[in-house]
Amino acid sequence: MDVIEWLLDSDPAIRWQVMRDLTDAPEEQVEAERARVASEGWGARLLALQRPDGQWDGGVPTFTSTAAANWWQSLPPERRGTLFPEWTSTTWSLMLLQAFGLDPSSAGARHAVRLVREHCRWEHDGEPFFAGEVEPCINGRTVAIGAYFGEDVEPIVARLLGEQMSDGGWNCEQENGSTRGSFHTTIDVLEGLLEYERATGGSPDVTAARLRGQEYLLERRMLRRLSTGEVIDQDRKTNRPAAWTQFSYPTYWHYDVLRGLDYLRAAGATPDERVAEAIDLVESKRDADGRWPLENPHPGQLHFAIDEGEGRPSRWNSLRAKRVLKWYEHTPRSVSSRSGSASTG
Template sequence: MDVPTWLLDSDPAIRWQVLRDLTDAPAETVTSERARVATTGWGSRVLDLQGADGQWEGGAYFPEHYDQPGQPWTATAFSLQFLRELGIDPSESLVRSAVERVRENSHWEYDGSRFFDGEVEPCINGLTVGIGAYYGMRVAGVVERLLGEQLDDGGWNCEAENGSVRSSFHTTIAVLDGLREYEVAVSGSEAVALARRRGHEYLLDRHLMRRLNTGEIVNEEWLQFSFPPRWHYDVLRALDYFRASGARYDPRMDEALTLVEGKRGADGRWLLENTHTGGVHLEMEDGDGKPSRWNTLRAMRVLRWFGRDAATSP
């Protein structure tokens, strides 16, 4: 199979990232394809689903009326996260208008705070910072709160307010992802850079999957790759985060990179695994156990970035 051609035979959200990350296409080609995300395919469909109240699903995170099994991935926070993962251009007028409507109308169910002022849990606030920074919203106050909540081991945990002193992989990757986006938008914060370096060490010291004290794998589900990952941690999500951060190869990534290599099928593709239960706006792929363009793209660009690109050749 010609894997790059298969990847390009897809939605603009995948096409532009393949062009940028795997083919080294000219910048103008990448930009032109990215612009189509807001007007064609998945990105356009999700934008069209924004409600008259400026929200998706009528709520920020867990709308009161939601009655489907699993998490409401259709709520406002996850809809904006999904559009960010598609790489929708935040400067497009349709996108700016949608985000302004969220800023003016959406409030967290927990305490009624305005959406871009953040909530109380660091996992949700990491998501908020990532979304806000990407779309050009002011989230400095939320960032300051997160910096003050970093634990001694270098990570974060939503259960810290209940006495936990050990970090969570789930919460840590959410906060790191948000702080990375904030650094892209607002450069020059040594405090943010230091917090991220400490967070990186938290993950790397655990080889992205293991307990520090026993060396045991923390959760076997983290060895399976889903897309979108939502708030969940997995090894491919962590590696793709390090790639997006411009991180250099570290020997403590070896086990994780080998895991990704080992999941490549005989036809050069990776499968979708462990899809997280909950309502969705649309189905992008054929389901777990089937070839996944998203996982294939992400695995190939991770291996390429960290010098394992020979393993991704079709």
């Protein structure tokens, strides 16, 4: 079985994207396959797990401090389960439905989003879900989800534009004194702004901010420190060794090189020499069968498995790697790319 056949031998959530991005399937066949996400496989299974109060998981998160656990217990019921627990809360469940390509106009999507809009509140201060909260990493993800599912997230976008840092990035630790952007936060915001542009047409200010953020990644060649040129080996957010050269899925809020490249592809960016090293890294991970493994799965709870497990060939990583390489190989190069467009990919 060749790699395309192997990818197609999967859930509708993967099949329709393979058909769109890696084959010459007619658009009507792609859309017919995508429509199955709402009624079959992972998409239907995840929709069925939503509770009547709009949340997905009412379980108790595992916190590393007593203070955090006590804070959680003090919250009213409507503020439990929006961001925590990772990765079965409402935020990450909606993120998965978006990643699966659930049709926003489907009855299942409209019902699920209505319940979230009417009932779900952020743990931070009880803000309505689609109003966002205070951290740009969370708000970037909320913009991506809200824009995709047709919700009004313009006030969050305006806030994010005002929080962009002088280096072009964003950082959830800015309120605590950080003066530099973060790869993690920046990719969350970039994906959100791109989805907002697709949904609304955007504005010159939104596009300019997104392209500045895109340059933040490119100036660092997707994985290096700007100050020294060294590969980033320590993650300041987690205080652990950086794992950005390992390809996880789902990525949740975490940055890695494949996620960054897939954003550039989706944004219609023109590849230049600054992505060459990252592309070489992607190519180096392809096995003899033309597949890519799952690496570094992020610890946390799962609704159900959507891949074969760490170290095994991953359909999600293989799909994303193959479409990134196709983008790189088929898009004319530029010496330095400082433009991009909100494509539909």
